Amino acid sequence: MSNVKNASPGTQVGFRAYLWQFQSAVVAVASADEAGHAGFGLGDGSIALRPFDQPDANTTRRLIVHPDSALLCLAASPDGEGFVSGGDDGRLMLTTVDGEGSELATVPRKWIEQIAVSEGGIAYGAGKRVGLLTAQGAPVAVFEDHPSTVTGLAFNPKGKRLVVSHYGGVSLWWTKSEQQTAKRLNWKSSHVAVTWSPDGKFVMTATQENEMHGWRLSDSADMRMSGYPSKPRSLSWSKDGRWLATSGAEVVVVWDCKGKGPMGTAPMELSRGALVTAVACHPKHGLIASGHADGQIKMGRINDESSIDLEKLGPAPITSLAWSRDGRYLIAGGEDGSAGILDFGT
Amino acid sequence: MSQSLSDFDKTPVTVLTGYLGAGKTTLLNRILTENHGKKYAVIINEFGEIGIDNELVVDADEEVFEMNNGCICCTVRGDLIRIIEGLFKRKDRFDAIVVETTGLADPGPVAQTFFVDDDVSRRARLDSIVTVVDARHLPARLKDSREAEEQIAFADVIVLNKTDLVSKDELAEVERRIRSVNRFAQIHHATKCDVDLAKVLDRGAFDLNRILDLEPDFLKNNPAHGEAGHVHDEHCGHDHGHDHHHHDHQHGHNPAHGEPGHVHDEHCGHDHHHDHGDDSIHDTTVKSVSLKLDTPVDSRKFDAWIGELLATKGQDILRSKGILDFKGSDKRFVFQAVHMIKDGDFQRDWRSDEDRFSRLVFIGRDLDRDALQKGFEGCRA
Numbered sequence: 001m002s003n004v005k006n007a008s009p010g011t012q013v014g015f016r017a018y019l020w021q022f023q024s025a026v027v028a029v030a031s032a033d034e035a036g037h038a039g040f041g042l043g044d045g046s047i048a049l050r051p052f053d054q055p056d057a058n059t060t061r062r063l064i065v066h067p068d069s070a071l072l073c074l075a076a077s078p079d080g081e082g083f084v085s086g087g088d089d090g091r092l093m094l095t096t097v098d099g100e101g102s103e104l105a106t107v108p109r110k111w112i113e114q115i116a117v118s119e120g121g122i123a124y125g126a127g128k129r130v131g132l133l134t135a136q137g138a139p140v141a142v143f144e145d146h147p148s149t150v151t152g153l154a155f156n157p158k159g160k161r162l163v164v165s166h167y168g169g170v171s172l173w174w175t176k177s178e179q180q181t182a183k184r185l186n187w188k189s190s191h192v193a194v195t196w197s198p199d200g201k202f203v204m205t206a207t208q209e210n211e212m213h214g215w216r217l218s219d220s221a222d223m224r225m226s227g228y229p230s231k232p233r234s235l236s237w238s239k240d241g242r243w244l245a246t247s248g249a250e251v252v253v254v255w256d257c258k259g260k261g262p263m264g265t266a267p268m269e270l271s272r273g274a275l276v277t278a279v280a281c282h283p284k285h286g287l288i289a290s291g292h293a294d295g296q297i298k299m300g301r302i303n304d305e306s307s308i309d310l311e312k313l314g315p316a317p318i319t320s321l322a323w324s325r326d327g328r329y330l331i332a333g334g335e336d337g338s339a340g341i342l343d344f345g346t
Numbered sequence: 347m348s349q350s351l352s353d354f355d356k357t358p359v360t361v362l363t364g365y366l367g368a369g370k371t372t373l374l375n376r377i378l379t380e381n382h383g384k385k386y387a388v389i390i391n392e393f394g395e396i397g398i399d400n401e402l403v404v405d406a407d408e409e410v411f412e413m414n415n416g417c418i419c420c421t422v423r424g425d426l427i428r429i430i431e432g433l434f435k436r437k438d439r440f441d442a443i444v445v446e447t448t449g450l451a452d453p454g455p456v457a458q459t460f461f462v463d464d465d466v467s468r469r470a471r472l473d474s475i476v477t478v479v480d481a482r483h484l485p486a487r488l489k490d491s492r493e494a495e496e497q498i499a500f501a502d503v504i505v506l507n508k509t510d511l512v513s514k515d516e517l518a519e520v521e522r523r524i525r526s527v528n529r530f531a532q533i534h535h536a537t538k539c540d541v542d543l544a545k546v547l548d549r550g551a552f553d554l555n556r557i558l559d560l561e562p563d564f565l566k567n568n569p570a571h572g573e574a575g576h577v578h579d580e581h582c583g584h585d586h587g588h589d590h591h592h593h594d595h596q597h598g599h600n601p602a603h604g605e606p607g608h609v610h611d612e613h614c615g616h617d618h619h620h621d622h623g624d625d626s627i628h629d630t631t632v633k634s635v636s637l638k639l640d641t642p643v644d645s646r647k648f649d650a651w652i653g654e655l656l657a658t659k660g661q662d663i664l665r666s667k668g669i670l671d672f673k674g675s676d677k678r679f680v681f682q683a684v685h686m687i688k689d690g691d692f693q694r695d696w697r698s699d700e701d702r703f704s705r706l707v708f709i710g711r712d713l714d715r716d717a718l719q720k721g722f723e724g725c726r727a
Contacts, residue, residue, distance in 0.1 A: 208411065
């Protein structure tokens with residue numbers, strides 16, 4: 001169960017891997033940093049918990065958060081003491097690692113499929129509706145004016161604005177309760193995920209056509225980055241905001257977003273293997289963890305474009321990866337219920 | 347993308363179409379309540395009136411997305427992509443999926459979703475398209491609705507419901523109308539949708555190995571409906587109100603990513619636009635054309651011809667199926683397509699006691715039988 005791996009020549013990465021298997025799919029993983037727990041959102045509607053300081057198999061606790069339903073999205077709560085989750089029961093739940101749950105919102109007969117969290121607030125998407133709440137979960141506003149079902153949400157770095165992806169482009173909202181009209185950035189496509197760059201300059205989406213689309217907010221200029229064999233749905237920014245790592249190819253495709261943006265530049269390609277299904281940039285160093293369709297987890301290094309195999313979680317695609325805020329633990333989950341915590345501490 | 351139209355270890359999806367009031371809901375309720383050994387997740391449309399509170403009934407808003415490459419075969423149901431992915435997060439709870447569409451829905455985008463989207467096609471396969479029609483009202487529907495016609499054209503199985511409300515002659519006439527549009531669907535008569543569910547579910551209609559088992563008529567030397575030629579004639583010479591524009595568009599698919607089975611790249615340079623502004627006096631414009639060759643076909647000539655045909659006419663050719671006797675092969679080659687998305691494979695050996703021949707059936711709009719026949723004959727080895 002535990003091992004220390006010496007990687008390919010020239011690169012030594014020591015870690016301990018704790019791997020196990022759930023009965024149902026791991027939908028999403030997250031790190032509740034203040035509470036020191038990894039959370040695994042499962043298809044059976046529960047959240048499984050592992051404390052980082054004792055990641056052994058017999059300590060798993062399960063919180064039944066969406067009974068008889070599927071959990072569809074998960075994020076750490078803004079205070080880092082627990083998790084926010086949405087399910088196909090139409091409920092948005094806030095749950096602490098101690099098992100205290102509170103229902104933050106319900107949307108009858110809809111699925112809550114999208115969640116975004118910032119220090120200042122929580123947003124969820126259900127059908128065409130986006131709900132905005134305070135970090136404590138009090139309702140702030142509901143934005144209904146979207147042309148189709150909401151497919152992605154992201155706050156800007158300051159938490160003052162929220163971007164919503166949907167068919168035909170994205171909508172930008174201010175995170176306040178006042179009546180407002182969204183600013184629309186249009187691009188004819190079905191946009192299936194969205195992210196806001198840490199420097200605030202770019203909004204980037206993944207599209208149904210297996211491309212990345214981007215807007216430079218200073219002048220709304222379009223950027224289009226293609227060449228993916230699959231939808232680049234997992235998006236992760238490096239700590240310094242310069243690099244955007246994306247899934248959707250047999251390498252981690254990393255765009256250099258300094259200056260005017262990545263359009264027309266050749267991306268860096270890291271960690272070649274099976275189709276990349278999840279990416280997570282290390283919160284401190286220039287490292288990118290990737291999960292692949294064959295269950296392999298790899299790590300690539302930006303400055304020398306090297307990469308190593310970390311661990312094979314199971315035979316099924318990796319669905320989600322997340323680092324603890326201190327960068328010591330990598331949390332991973334797979335479509336077949338395989339799960340793991342990789343401890344890079346010494 | 348490496349899926350074919352016939353991957354069989356995947357979750358089967360039955361698409362249920364039909365006009366409001368035809369009896370879809372009755373059939374759905376039966377699928378959900380009767381003991382047929384399978385658990386179905388059911389995706390209903392927003393107007394669905396399903397009377398059953400079931401955790402596996404999902405409401406969908408029919409969100410038809412045209413992908414920005416402008417290619418009609420890339421028009422998909424965005425909501426289905428999301429819902430099917432969501433359902434697979436609790437895959438242990440169901441064995442199969444039924445998608446109900448509104449009466450106004452064009453079945454094309456629903457069908458195409460299962461071939462165009464990788465995330466869907468990785469785990470789900472289109473099993474068959476089932477259309478419920480009302481024997482009494484179908485003639486009127488066919489007059490005023492393009493969708494009613496398309497739903498029949500796309501169907502693998504047609505439940506001809508409410509047969510108790512029409513006379514024997516009327517029923518024969520309705521059936522003739524259906525046959526003129528779609529020669530190869532299986533038709534089951536029903537009153538109150540009391541059709542054997544085994545004839546509706548788990549048909550494998552897109553399984554190349556089963557296509558011919560399901561449609562014995564398909565192989566008959568002489569089209570089972572000898573009056574087929576006669577039927578065709580009555581639809582010829584209509585003004586179909588089509589306005590064909592040529593759009594310049596860039597097709598977004600990158601051929602470098604090589605997706606065998608997909609023919610996206612072959613039809614990049616065109617986009618037919620249908621203008622149905624003056625369609626108020628609509629009559630059936632969709633028909634079936636069946637072609638046959640008694641001497642072997644050259645596989646390369648056939649590939650080139652069918653590729654070009656679907657690339658240029660694939661918008662109007664809704665479905666096609668075929669069995670081919672390729673020169674130099676002892677195996678039967680089976681072919682099918684939904685609009686421009688095609689699939690084909692060698693099947694079993696020709697038996698020594700059977701006639702070897704090639705047959706193609708096209709269901710579509712504005713089909714030029716003579717041109718098709720000529721093109722097919724050009725494929726002779």
